[in-house]
Amino acid sequence: MPPGRGFKVHIYRERVEGMTRVELHDSGDGEVRGADGPPDVDDEGGRELLLVAALAGKWGVAERNPGKVVWCEFGVA
Numbered sequence: 001m002p003p004g005r006g007f008k009v010h011i012y013r014e015r016v017e018g019m020t021r022v023e024l025h026d027s028g029d030g031e032v033r034g035a036d037g038p039p040d041v042d043d044e045g046g047r048e049l050l051l052v053a054a055l056a057g058k059w060g061v062a063e064r065n066p067g068k069v070v071w072c073e074f075g076v077a
Contacts, residue, residue, distance in 0.1 A: 005026070005027045005028055006026070006027050007024065007025060007026040007027070008024075008025040008026075009022070009023070009024055009025075010022070010023040010025070011023075018075060018076040019057075019073055019074065019075055019076065020073065020074045020076065021071060021072070021073045021074075022071065022072050022073075022074075023069050023070070023071040024069065024070050024071075025064060025067065025068075025069045026067045026068060026069075027066045027067040028067055028068075029066065029067065049070075052070075052072050055072075055074070056072035056073060056074055057073050057074060057075050058072065058073045059071060059072035059073070060072075
């Protein structure tokens with residue numbers, strides 16, 4: 001990670017609704033890779049959001065200053 005950049009992980013569990021939310025906050029100004037479709041076969045990365053989309057009930061990306069937050073929610077059976 002470049003100097004001066006940081007990240008933070010938040011995990012929340014809602015007992016009433018039985019939902020777990022995971023948030024990854026980062027201070028980088030880059031775009032979220034993989035949010036617009038599958039990567040090319042030769043790409044070395046960008047598959048993380050494909051896995052999240054397959055496993056999570058909901059997910060999304062939000063702005064933060066500085067950076068962004070990628071979040072997902074999982075229901076508990």
